[in-house]
Amino acid sequence: MDLRIFTEPQQGATYDTLLTVAKATEDLGFDAFFRSDHYLSMGSVDGLPGPTDAWITLAGLARETRRIRLGTLMTAGTFRLPGVLAIQVAQVDQMSGGRVELGLGAGWFEDEHRAYGIPFPKEKFARLEEQLEIVTGLWSTEVGKTFTYDGTYYQLADSPALPKPAQAKVPVLIGGHGAKRTPRLAARYADEFNIPFASVEDSERQFGRVRAAAEEAGRAGDDLVYSNALVACVGRTDAEVARRAAVIGREVSELKANGLAGSPAEVVDKIGRYADIGATRVYLQCLDLDDLDHLELIASQVQSQLR
Secondary structure, X not given: OEEEEEEOHXXXXXXXXXXXXXXHHHHOOOOEEEEOXXXXXXXXOOOOOOOOOHHHHHHHHHHHOOOOEEEEOOEEOOOOOHHHHHHHHHHHHHHHOOOEEEEEEXXXXXXXXXXXXXXXOOOHHHHHHHHHHHHHHHHHXXXXXXXXXXXXXXXXXXXXXXXXXXXXXXXXXXXXXXXXXXXXXXXXXXXXXXXXOOOHHHHHHHHHHHHHHHHHOOOOHHHOEEEEEXXXXXXXXXXXXXXXXXHOOOOHHHHHHHOEEEOHHHHHHHHHHHHHOOOOEEEEEXXXXXXXXXXXXXXXXXXXXXX
């Protein structure tokens, strides 16, 4: 079971804070550092000092880390033109020596679009499908050849399809709860399917849908990596768990029901339940980015029991 650290910087974080967490992620032996792609805080937090851009952040981290994988859960398709996104991701992959992964979603948070003047189209899912076809098509076009695409929402003519990523294939992550279109899209484009903040039972149903869609598309169901994203709140004692829950504005009972909360033993047991239904990777949503002791505890008493 791979454990990856997943951050939500729109809730309030500087680049230096993210760098500190990414370096701790690397030093403590976690597999990867991922971040959300949002420009507006959610809930009651003020979000100070303001948002950071996902791919600018990852470009910086690409040069200041050496081992960990770097990526997004999920890049919002509404924020970037697909040709530009293909260039950005390929460049960051080169800067990292081939450690980048692209999680790409349709975009959903309408308020942040209004706040920063970003169009919020109605046909987001159909656009996402074209974006995936364009980004992966640009990367897979042979050097010296060109890429042309004539879609409903995007048109590219004689693109040189450059630059290329350092990796022969940048892993693509697709995720969500949709019962029909999402599994079909994952079956066609994804190397990994991620379901965020879902119970074991809901995850099992969705993983089954994706496997079935993959097989219908001519792929083996196990050709994809299956993963979960879950909030983490781990403590050595009940008091420590309660303190960490209070800092992020959550109730312990709710976190235990819907996330990975409690003692290290409790969390290991719950991760094991996700492993039993086919998950091989968990993204630990860490909301208090100043609590590096939390990461150390998870590394020493949770991660160490999963290897």
